[in-house]
Amino acid sequence: MRSLSYKGITWHDDPDPTKKDLVRLQKKYGFHELDIQDCLSEHERPKVEEYEKYLFIVFHIPYLSRTSGRILKEEVNIFIGQEFIVTLHEGKIPILDFLWKELRDSRVKRMEYLEHGTGFFLYQLMRHFFEGIFPLVDTMTKQLRRMEDELFESGEEVDLLKDIMTLKRNIITMRSILLPQRTLIATLEHKNKRFASADLTLYFDDILDAIERQWSLLDTAKEMIDALQETHESWLSHKTNEVIRVLTIFSVTMLPLTFIAGLYGMNVALPFDHHPYAFFGIVVLLLLLTTGMIGFFVRKRWL
Secondary structure (H helix, E strand, O other), rough: OEEEEEEEEEEEEEEOOOOHHHHHHHHHHHHHHHHHHHHHHOOOOEEEEEEEOEEEEEEEEEEOOOOOOOEEEEEEEEEEEEEEOOOOOOOOOOOHHHHHHHHHHHHHHHHHHHHHHHHHHHHHHHHHHHHOHHHHHHHHHHHHHHHHHHHHHHOOOOOOHHHHHHHHHHHHHHHHHHHHHHHHHHHHHHHHHHHHHHHHHHHHHHHHHHHHHHHHHHHHHHHHHHHHHHHHHHHHHHHHHHHHHHHHHHHHHHHHHHHHHHHHOOOOOOOOOOOOOHHHHHHHHHHHHHHHHHHHHHOOOEE
């Protein structure tokens, strides 16, 4: 656990909290036993728990896995009191590492973030967290545009099913992460008044507006990916039907030719089988049948 203090306010951050660390924090600040259990559990829903001396906050940060290309989430647990703020999470979070280095190396940044109280510092954390979602939404939007252009502008058949399903899953995951966060920020806006000035409510409104914009963008992206999936399936069905039509015409054309060739290949007496021009006559007949059937298919616009 790393700690940083400025003018009576202390920030504790632990990227890999153990039960021993949590018990030590519990004894120091009087955290409830149920909150400690929530921090030790692997999956906890986003929520805000209010106590006499502190707030306990659980929320999720989405991030893009570089290996699988999937949107995953990292749970962050926060304890905030009048003179302390504790952030607990599994593994390093780039935004927290960035803020930590800024506050550690710059007195001006410590004054900017911590001088106005823990409530203002919590706002700054939330602002960085949710502003970091916009690049993820932009990435998904660009992927959607790329697939749309590839599907409609490419003259060849393209199979985008895997890419479409991966992007659709990421959009659904992002929406499932943002949905409870909207309620969380709205709740936090009122419960955080004990640790922040009244005018800070406007700042949390700004975070809520950012979440609403992200939700609106994801809502549009969901509609577009659904339409793109339907279009892609129709495109594949159309191409498949074209291939089947060509194969069917080829099979129908070859059927009488195969019949005649097989008939005269039998070891039985047939009309004109001993005629010196029988072979050439059969070849001409086959050519006439092929030409006639192809002409019929063209006239019917099947070719």
